[in-house]
Amino acid sequence: MxxxxxxxxxxxxxxxxxxxxxxxxxxxxxxxxAVAPGLAGAQSPIQAPTAENGHSGNNITAQVQREPAIALPSxxxxxxxxxxxxxxxxxxxxxxxxxxxxxxxxxxxxxxxxxxxxxxxxxxxxxxxxxxxxxxxxxxxxxxxxxxxxxxxxxxxxxxxxxxxxxxxxxxxxxxxxxxxxxxxxxxxxxxxxxxxxxxxxxxxxxxxxxxxxxxxxxxxxxxxxxxxxxxxxxxxxxxxxxxxxxxxxxxxxxxxxxxxxxxxxxxxxxxxxxxxxxxxxxxxxxxxxxxxxxxxxxxxxxxxxTRGWLGVAIQGITPTIARSLGLNPDQPEGALVASVTPDSPAAKAGIKQGDVIVSAGGHPIKAVHDLPRLVANTPVGQKLELKVLRNGKDTTVTAEVVQMPQNLEQVASDQSESPEASTTSLGLQLAAIDARSRQQYRIPKEVEGVVVTKVANDSPAAVLGLQPGDVIQSVDQQPVKGPEQAASALKQASGKGTILLLLNRHGASQFVGLSVTPGVGGGNPG
CATH class of the missing domain: 2.40.10.120 (Thrombin, subunit H)
Incomplete structure (x- = not known):
């Protein structure tokens, strides 16, 4: 710990x-x-065992340590x-x-x-x-x-x-x-x-x-x-x-x-x-x-x-499964995946979109997800930052002006709709439309659209991934979903690839997740 x-x-x-x-x-x-030579107070060098001082001439240590011994300084x-x-x-x-x-x-x-x-x-x-x-x-x-x-x-x-x-x-x-x-x-x-x-x-x-x-x-x-x-x-x-x-x-x-x-x-x-x-x-x-x-x-x-700089994006790391879904190298995924963009923020004004992968900022490569917030936070307020972005497999460049990070980054919560359901048996999900009752029950913010997960089967791919009732599926392979039947159909179609990229929202926070499925297995039965 x-x-x-x-x-x-x-x-x-x-x-x-x-x-x-x-x-x-x-x-x-x-x-x-320290073993830096030349510092004051050096002790006597440590001698490696050799045949001359009575030890075996086949001693491996003696053969390796042919270089002069280095003194350990004070x-x-x-x-x-x-x-x-x-x-x-x-x-x-x-x-x-x-x-x-x-x-x-x-x-x-x-x-x-x-x-x-x-x-x-x-x-x-x-x-x-x-x-x-x-x-x-x-x-x-x-x-x-x-x-x-x-x-x-x-x-x-x-x-x-x-x-x-x-x-x-x-x-x-x-x-x-x-x-x-x-x-x-x-x-x-x-x-x-x-x-x-x-x-x-x-x-x-x-x-x-x-x-x-x-x-x-x-x-x-x-x-x-x-x-x-x-x-x-x-x-x-x-x-x-x-x-x-x-x-x-x-x-x-x-x-x-x-x-x-x-x-x-x-x-x-x-x-x-x-x-x-x-x-x-x-x-x-x-x-x-x-x-x-x-x-x-x-x-x-x-x-x-x-005072710290701010762009207005929520980002996440890229797992090998997500990388495959995005067409990236799963063995060495790099960059920061944009999970959501704050309205009217510098990122939104620059044209950054949900699902973009930011691969560099201000000329500095973004190797891991934590590279970006550190870099932006240390960028002076008012400075323009060039962002290289991978979108739908193509490179694009945008420029955003860094502003001061707001004191309180608030999340909004509250209520609306009708409620048909659908299930995806191979993934282990029961889905429903978002209505006023589900918004209140699962604390789904009013601006969040998609379909809500109402049940997750034990030991299913969805359960292994950590999905739970109340999660909102907003998109499947970066295509927005509006109703449970549409979502079930999209999941069935996407499952043929072996990996599915889902945009989930839990308690107002969006995040991409990669779901691995066995290609060729049926994707779901609307019900």
């Missing part, structure tokens, strides 16, 4: 974002043994340089915060909390009575006292304290928070210039690069670990702009908001979450890339909030 890694005293420290999978948010401290010069800019953060939870109460009571302290309890109980001493606190990490990015951390560390607090390496404490105020990126900017008042660190370029980071991190693991104070970049562009389904750097350095509760450094001492990531079945580090940690964080922090510093 995913867990936020900021540490809480007596209470769980799961992410303040939706608890979809327990995501330990907090401090991800990353530090590994990272202490780097750590000494950047550590003064890394801080601990203590945030007192406000009374109306439900986060601590909503989480299992044994998550926060874990083994460390159990150890403290045993320490006091074994001596007949009462445990200290602490208020609920969130403990995290942060780092100074400006000598005037601006500090970066995770939003989930401070979002439910009424008092924030920043603790420096010398244990001096300073009250901090929130300059701005951004829930979508899980970033926050704090400020402390200071008369002297503070040590600070600079941003690196996460776009130049490669898998296998060494990284170093410092954070407040389990509230113990500055803890440095090391590791390598395990993967890039990770999506952990925690937000629309997920683009995490995955690192293998040990990261734990309390590290949230702490920096991940490259070997030049530049911040290339902000440690945010770990994957953990137990709550402790298993070597799978996630950091927000500096390329994302830098722009967010600059906006928070300038105005206290973040």
């Amino acid at each position: 995913f867990v936020g890694t900021h540490s809480r005293l007596h209470y769980s420290s799961l992410s303040s974002r939706r608890p979809l999978r327990a995501l330990l948010f907090g401090g991800v401290a990353s530090l590994g043994l 990272l202490s010069p780097l750590v000494e340089r950047v550590a003064p800019a890394v801080v601990n953060i203590s945030a007192r939870l406000n009374d109306d915060s439900s986060e601590a109460a909503d989480q299992p009571a044994d998550e926060g302290g874990s083994q460390f909390d159990d150890m403290l309890r045993r320490f006091f109980e074994n001596r007949g001493m009462p445990r200290p009575n602490h208020q609920a606190m969130a403990l995290g990490s942060g780092f100074i990015v400006d000598p005037d006292g601006y500090i970066v951390t995770n939003n989930h560390v401070v979002s439910h607090s009424d008092k924030i304290t920043v603790i420096f390496k010398d244990n001096s404490r300073h009250p901090a105020k929130v300059i701005g928070r951004d829930e979508k990126s899980d970033l926050a900017l704090l400020k402390i008042d200071t008369k002297e210039k503070l040590p600070f660190v600079t941003w690196g370029d996460s776009d130049n980071v490669k898998v296998g690069d060494w990284v170093v991190a410092d954070g407040n693991a389990f509230g113990l104070g500055g803890t440095v670990t090391a590791g390598i970049v395990s993967a890039l562009g990770r999506n952990i389904n925690e937000g629309p702009y997920d683009d995490f750097i995955q690192i293998d350095a040990p990261i734990n509760r309390g590290n949230s908001g702490g920096p991940t450094f490259n070997l030049s001492g530049e911040v290339i990531g902000i440690n945010t979450a770990i994957y953990s079945p137990s709550g402790g580090s298993v070597g799978i940690g996630f950091a927000i890339p500096s390329a994302t964080a830098k722009g967010v922090i600059e906006q928070l510093k300038a105005g206290g909030h973040v």
